[in-house]
Structures are given as structure tokens and as C-alpha cells.
Amino acid sequence: MARSIYIAENGAGAGKSAVALGIAELLSRRVPELGVFRPLVVDADRDDTIDLIRARYGVDIPRAELYGVTYAEAAAMVADGRREDLLAHIVDRYRAVDRRCGAVVVVGSDFDDGHHKAAGGLSRELAFNARLATEFGSVVVAVVNGAASEAAALPDQARSAYHSLTDLDATVAAVVINRAPPSPPSATNQLLSALRPPDLPVPSFVIPAVATLGAPTVAEVAAALGAEVVTGDSAALGRDVLGYVVGAAQVPQVLAHLTPGALIITPGDRNDLLVATAAAQVAGVTSAAGIVLTLGIEPDPVALKVFEGLGSGLAVLRVETGSFGTIAASTRIEHRLSAAYPRKVEAALGVFESYVDGGELSRVLDVSRSTRVTPMMFEYELLDRARADRRRVVLPEGTEERILRAADTLLRRGAADLTLLGDPDTVRRKARDLGLDLEAADVVDPVTSDLRDGFAEQYVELRRHKGMTSDLAHDVMRDVNYFGTMMVHNGHADGMVSGSVHTTAATIRPAFEIVKTRPGVSVASSVFLMLLPDRVLVYGDCAVNPDPDATQLADIALSSAETAAAFGIEPRVAMLSYSTGASGAGADVTKVAEATERVRKLRPDLPVDGPIQYDAAIDPAVASTKMPDSTVAGRATVFVFPDLNTGNNTYKAVQRSAGAVAVGPVLQGLRRPVNDLSRGATVKDIVNTVAITAVQAALSQ
Structure with missing residues (x-):
């Protein structure tokens, strides 16, 4: 049976929808099929919370099936003396959702919105929610309105909510005081200390009020x-x-x-x-x-x-x-979270993740992690890892709208510290015109920066053998990609992401000249992380090296395996060719065979096979015929293409025909992370690439 978490609000206006969203985000990283359910809704055709969670987390259930009844229907059934029929009907509707999902977030009913008078006996809100939670087999997260009381009274409010629910036989997993008065960390810690066992035997969390969320x-x-x-x-x-x-x-x-x-x-x-x-x-x-x-x-x-x-x-x-x-x-208007305002959604999630210990909450909710890895789960894991070891990433294209929107999201989610390159007045004005909050970002103008002269001198030393002069180097440092790369080289930033309006060459050439490859790596290369519906694969090299020789191909395979492992993908490397095993011959097959043997010698612990065709690498049925004794065939996770022509066309074919999300190209083999964007990159693509860069930076330290 699905694990069910019931969000019960203790007093109107506690912000249970924001807490439900935060818990849905947490669960979406652990289960591939997330559900949402509301016992009662005002409007059968619209509910902002259902619509938001359904859209954001890909809930593949018609919205008409994600609620019990409307308030009007509930009122009519209670008026007819059919209270138990009402409860049975809601439970039946819930069970239909429960059977189809790995976990269900239930957003409890709220009778303090004018509908409780019509619903008669249903005005006993807490008892009604406790009864439903028990019937659903849910654990309860109690949400207390921190804005309704003085800070000193909040511990009593939290304990009251806990005991009121447990006295009604509900199983309470955690208590969240939401919209608490903003206070210094010392005051928050003092409040939390008053909520520890034995006063409150379950984890408790305090989330402060944020003006923009309610606005x-x-x-x-x-x-x-x-x-x-x-x-x-x-x-x-x-x-x-x-x-x-x-x-x-x-x-x-x-x-x-x-x-x-x-x-x-x-x-x-x-x-x-x-x-x-x-x-x-x-x-x-x-x-x-x-x-x-x-x-x-x-x-x-x-x-x-x-x-x-x-x-x-x-x-x-x-x-x-x-x-x-x-x-x-x-002044009576209050914002409600909805899919129509993604910026508000990201802000709500950022606050939740900053003040709620996701690991502790996951433990008490007891939701086992699925063996499947969906694109959404992978993307949220990226943000979690970036947030856990926060790094600074420089974004040279600081005046581009998609970059600014991505920066807003990244800052709200706490995924990275950011430096934007460009004229500060222009950047700030564009951000203001777009309604974005980028105050936490640094903005540096390469043209006027105090760093420019020093960077130019360094660049002369790095490229003196190519005839570089001081005057020319000073001009080169006006280029945002060169300036950003030099920031990474000098430790002013941990990584760089560019390419939304620049070519791949313009983005990565400075990295090859300045950052250069790691010791022992003969060639820098790239991979795409291919997010398929049920797994994540690594494709390399699809963007940098046109025709690598056997030694370079082996290095690409080793780097790709390292990248896979760094992002939680168990590397099983397929060295691709038009031939499987000894079924074919030719210079191209020989190159792949030599590269495979080199990988085996350098990394005898790494599962690798080749030459192998794509179908034998990915399909167990084909593998059982072509390479029955292989530990890689049919189970490959890392696919190394023999040349750029094959790799680039294959990743695009899979992306378009299989509906895969292609994250990348992710550059590998460099001393410090510099990553390229497609010029058609969406805001989501940019967010993912910056998160990957931040994770790479943390791993390279």
C-alpha cells in the first residue's frame, strides 16, 4: 500500500499548502509515482493545490479523481444524516488514488473559509481530519499557524496540536510551526529546544514568515x-x-x-x-x-x-x-500558491528546504527510496547535493533573460552562490523589470573590474608562447567568457556556465587555454546525462572531440565513468561500434577494441565491454543472444561513442524519439568545472547545468 502523509492544519491560515508542496518535493525524490488528494474542495473544476502538485510532479491521474467531494456535496449529505456515507465515499475515492501511487500527499480540509456553516457538524475540523487520516492509514504532519500567537506561546500551540490529534487516535509524525515571526537563529533554537522530547515526542520544525510568499x-x-x-x-x-x-x-x-x-x-x-x-x-x-x-x-x-x-x-x-x-x-487579498506563479513556488520550496531537515522528515515519514530513477528524482537530487555543499558559479551571460530567471530560481532554492557578469545597472534593471530578486547575486562588469588588469597579466604568461601581448590580453579580458574563466582559474568562482547566447567554441576555448585538463587526462571531453522515464544514462562524447584516437577514446570512457559515479549512476561502460565482439572488422572497430583494452588495464575494477552495438548494450534480450556472458551487455549505463558524428546524432535521436531530457553537455577532464549550454537552453536546463557544475566543483576540491 502507498505511504500516505496527511497535512492537517491547526487553525486557519497556517499555510498547509506550502508545507504540502515541500513534502511533495521531498517525496518526489524517493518515489516515481507521487499522488495528491484532497478530501473536500470548494470547486470541482479548480483547486490550486491539486493543480500545482499534479502539474509539477507529473501526477498521471485525472484531477477529477484527486478529491473526495465538494463542500456543497458534503453539506447536502450531512444535512440528510449521511455522515458515515460521506466518510465512506471519501475513503473510497482516496483508495483509488492510493492504489496507483508510491506515496500520496493528502492536503487536509479547512472549514474556516465560510463553508463550515453550511456543512453543519463538519465544523469539527480537527476531528474530521484525524478520522480521515486514520481511515486512510496516513501519518499526520500537523501545521500550526505561527502568525496567530506570540512567539512565546508557540511551544504550547505545537504541543496542543500534537495531543489533540493523538487523542483522536491519529498517528502524528511531525509538527511544523509555519509563518512564525522572523527571529534570529538563537531565538529559533530556543523555540525548538522547548519542543524536544519529552515535551513533544516527534520532530518539530519552525518556518519563519516570508513577506513575498503571502503577498x-x-x-x-x-x-x-x-x-x-x-x-x-x-x-x-x-x-x-x-x-x-x-x-x-x-x-x-x-x-x-x-x-x-x-x-x-x-x-x-x-x-x-x-x-x-x-x-x-x-x-x-x-x-x-x-x-x-x-x-x-x-x-x-x-x-x-x-x-x-x-x-x-x-x-x-x-x-x-x-x-x-x-x-x-x-488589503484583504492573500496570495495562494499555484502553478501560474512558478517564482512563488520556488520561493516557498526554498524556505521549506532551508528550515526543515529533509533527512529527518524522510526518516519519520518512512518512505523507502525507489530503485527507479526518474528525471524529476534525478533533478531534485542534483539540487539537494548542490545545496548541501554550496559553491559559487559565475554566469558570464548576466544580461540574458533566461540566465536571470534561472539565477532567481537557484538563489531561491539555495543551490549556489552566483556571480553575474555584465553592467550592474543593466543587470539590476532587467531583473527589476522581470520582477526577479537577484539581490543576493554579485554583479561584476569585466570592463571596469579591478580584476581585469591582473587577469590580463596572467593571460599573457599563459599564452606568451602564442605571441600574446599585454594590450591584446587587456582587450581579451573584456570578453565575458574569458573573464569568467579567469575568475574560476583564480578561485573567485568554483565553476562557470555559459553558452545560452554564445557558441560552444566561444564557451570552452577559454577553458582549454586557461583551466586546462587534469593531470593524467589526455583530452577534455563531454557527456550528456540522458534522463529517460525510468533511468539515467550517460552518453559521451557528443560535443567536443570529432574523431578521438584509441588513447583519447579510453580517456573519454574513464572520464565518463567517473562522471556517472559522481552523480549516483553505477558505471557499466559500453564501448560502442557498428560491430559486436568479433562479428566485424575494420579500422573503426579496431580503434574501439584497443580503447576497450586500455580501459581494462587502467581500471580493472570497472565493468566495460566493447566493441558492442547499441542494441546489445541496452536491450537484455538482444544481449542474451549477442553477448550472453557480458556483465555490461543489456545493462550498460555509460555509452561511449566512437566519434562525434555518431554521438551527437544519437543523443538527439533519443532525445526526440524517446522524449528523454538531455542535460549537458557536461565537460569533464578539466581542472575546474566549466560547462556549456545549448543556445536553445530553457530556464530549467540552465538550473540543472548550474547545479551539476556546483556538484562538480565540490567533488574537485
Whole structure:
């Protein structure tokens, strides 16, 4: 039976959806088929929590099957005296999900949203959730609203939640105090010490409140107010609203009181404030969330044209209500996590992972790790490993939008420290326009950096034999890839990732010139980590060496095996050819055979076979016929191609035809990690590559 974790909220507004998301993230690394279930939903056609977990973790069950009943249906059944029928129906619906999943996250019911009055006896929320958790066979994670009490009272609240649930025969695995008042580590440790056995016999965690998580976006404010969007793209509408300022005073006074992230609410005829806010935003004087024009007044067309021409990145909304009514309605709006706002999701996960010990929580939840490795499990394992030994990665393409979005995600998840290269004003402005928080990143301009002269002198010494001069070297250090590589070479960064707008040659040439290969490695090479639906394979070399000789091919195999092992993949190396064993002959087959023998001599402990055809390497049925005594055939995890033509075409064919996720190319054999991106790389690809680079950096120390 699937392992089931029931998230029960002790008091409304505790943020159980964010905790459920964090637990789903944790479980997704251990089981390939994750499920989600809600006993009651408000709307049969939409539930933000179900939709988010279903979309993010690939839950392959129709959303209509992932809940018990609606509140209205529950109320009707209770009114008819059919309480037990209601419970039985919800349990039956849950069991259907349970049978199809390796683990299920159950997000408990919440009757404090106005529906409990209609549901009559169902208003006994805690008892209802405890009963369902018992019927489901779930362990419970109790979530306490840390914002509802003073910090000193939180231990009592946590103990009360635990005992209330256990008195109702629920099995409580952990208690999470969520949205606790932000406090220094010493205060948090003191709070946790008050929650240790025997006072509380289960693990407890304290997650502080983060303003941006509860803050609605401009789009959510617009929807709640029924506002017309006068101007503003998706990035402008995605800004967080951290406060409100009424634009009733003169321009200098309003701007002086404008706090970061505040939404300005002002009558529609304040064209002066409209233009001044845009100008102040562009100048970096303010950082507003947007503007709401009240009283149904259309802004002056000329003023609006000036506003748009300034390119402030702010949205303008228009409502029919007055300023007082608008701000009163706005302050009641709270953000709900949903798939529509991935930046919020990443922020919520970052906070959860920073304050909840995933290893301890996994232990008490007792979810065994699957032997299968799905792409999602592999990707999350990468982030975990990067976070565990955090390194600094330099991103030379610091003004590229995909890089900035990936940087935002990486910083929120705590996967790496980052240095972005580019003009600081340009980088910060672009980040602000995109609604991204990159304050934790360093921004360095190679053109004006104090490091440039020293890097140029070093480069002259490294390339003097090639005729390098001081003047030329000084010019070369304007190039972001050369500057970034020199940062890695000098220890200012642990690794580098580039290539989203640069060619592979432009990215890796500086690494070959400056970082160079490790001792004993004849050639730097690359692999792609091929994330198939049920496993991860390593393909090398698919990006660097056009036609390696036998010695180089052996080095590529050894480096690829090391890379596989570094990322938790047991290396079984297939040296690929158009011939299996002694079935064919020719120079290309001979090269592979010689490389195979060299690998065996250098690493007698490493399972390797070749020459071998791809089908015999991957398919057990074919292997049993062609190479029945091989320990690699049919079970290979590392595939070494004889040349770049074969490797590059094969990885792309598998990527497109099998729906595999290709992560890479990952460079190997260098003294320090430098990795290339495809120019078509997505934000997710960049996040994965930076995480891989951080892990490589930690391993190379």
C-alpha cells in the first residue's frame, strides 16, 4: 500500500499548502509515482493545490479523481444524516488514488473559509481530519499557524496540536510551526529546544514568515478587484504587492513614502503621479509594484504614452471604485500558491528546504527510496547535493533573460552562490523589470573590474608562447567568457556556465587555454546525462572531440565513468561500434577494441565491454543472444561513442524519439568545472547545468 502523509492544519491560515508542496518535493525524490488528494474542495473544476502538485510532479491521474467531494456535496449529505456515507465515499475515492501511487500527499480540509456553516457538524475540523487520516492509514504532519500567537506561546500551540490529534487516535509524525515571526537563529533554537522530547515526542520544525510568499501579485489584485489592465505585460503583472500607498499628496511626498513593492492607489486623473512614478522607477529611485487608477477615470492618452515610453516595467490598472474602497478591498487579498506563479513556488520550496531537515522528515515519514530513477528524482537530487555543499558559479551571460530567471530560481532554492557578469545597472534593471530578486547575486562588469588588469597579466604568461601581448590580453579580458574563466582559474568562482547566447567554441576555448585538463587526462571531453522515464544514462562524447584516437577514446570512457559515479549512476561502460565482439572488422572497430583494452588495464575494477552495438548494450534480450556472458551487455549505463558524428546524432535521436531530457553537455577532464549550454537552453536546463557544475566543483576540491 502507498505511504500516505496527511497535512492537517491547526487553525486557519497556517499555510498547509506550502508545507504540502515541500513534502511533495521531498517525496518526489524517493518515489516515481507521487499522488495528491484532497478530501473536500470548494470547486470541482479548480483547486490550486491539486493543480500545482499534479502539474509539477507529473501526477498521471485525472484531477477529477484527486478529491473526495465538494463542500456543497458534503453539506447536502450531512444535512440528510449521511455522515458515515460521506466518510465512506471519501475513503473510497482516496483508495483509488492510493492504489496507483508510491506515496500520496493528502492536503487536509479547512472549514474556516465560510463553508463550515453550511456543512453543519463538519465544523469539527480537527476531528474530521484525524478520522480521515486514520481511515486512510496516513501519518499526520500537523501545521500550526505561527502568525496567530506570540512567539512565546508557540511551544504550547505545537504541543496542543500534537495531543489533540493523538487523542483522536491519529498517528502524528511531525509538527511544523509555519509563518512564525522572523527571529534570529538563537531565538529559533530556543523555540525548538522547548519542543524536544519529552515535551513533544516527534520532530518539530519552525518556518519563519516570508513577506513575498503571502503577498499577492499585481495580477491577483487585478482579478480580485475586477480591474481593467490598462497597460502591463506578464512580468509587470507578476510583481509582488508588499504594501499599499494612497497617492493623495503631491508627487514628492508620495514618492518619499513609497516603500519597495508598494502598489500606488490614486485617482485616474493624477497624470503627474503616473509619469513621475515611471521616471522614478527607471532612475532606480523607487521600486513600486504597480499603479491602480480609481474612480473609473481613464488616464490622459499623452501621459499614458509617456509612461509606456519610459519602459518602467510597471502595470497600470483601472477600477470604478474610490481610493478608500479600493485599498480596503486590496488589503484583504492573500496570495495562494499555484502553478501560474512558478517564482512563488520556488520561493516557498526554498524556505521549506532551508528550515526543515529533509533527512529527518524522510526518516519519520518512512518512505523507502525507489530503485527507479526518474528525471524529476534525478533533478531534485542534483539540487539537494548542490545545496548541501554550496559553491559559487559565475554566469558570464548576466544580461540574458533566461540566465536571470534561472539565477532567481537557484538563489531561491539555495543551490549556489552566483556571480553575474555584465553592467550592474543593466543587470539590476532587467531583473527589476522581470520582477526577479537577484539581490543576493554579485554583479561584476569585466570592463571596469579591478580584476581585469591582473587577469590580463596572467593571460599573457599563459599564452606568451602564442605571441600574446599585454594590450591584446587587456582587450581579451573584456570578453565575458574569458573573464569568467579567469575568475574560476583564480578561485573567485568554483565553476562557470555559459553558452545560452554564445557558441560552444566561444564557451570552452577559454577553458582549454586557461583551466586546462587534469593531470593524467589526455583530452577534455563531454557527456550528456540522458534522463529517460525510468533511468539515467550517460552518453559521451557528443560535443567536443570529432574523431578521438584509441588513447583519447579510453580517456573519454574513464572520464565518463567517473562522471556517472559522481552523480549516483553505477558505471557499466559500453564501448560502442557498428560491430559486436568479433562479428566485424575494420579500422573503426579496431580503434574501439584497443580503447576497450586500455580501459581494462587502467581500471580493472570497472565493468566495460566493447566493441558492442547499441542494441546489445541496452536491450537484455538482444544481449542474451549477442553477448550472453557480458556483465555490461543489456545493462550498460555509460555509452561511449566512437566519434562525434555518431554521438551527437544519437543523443538527439533519443532525445526526440524517446522524449528523454538531455542535460549537458557536461565537460569533464578539466581542472575546474566549466560547462556549456545549448543556445536553445530553457530556464530549467540552465538550473540543472548550474547545479551539476556546483556538484562538480565540490567533488574537485
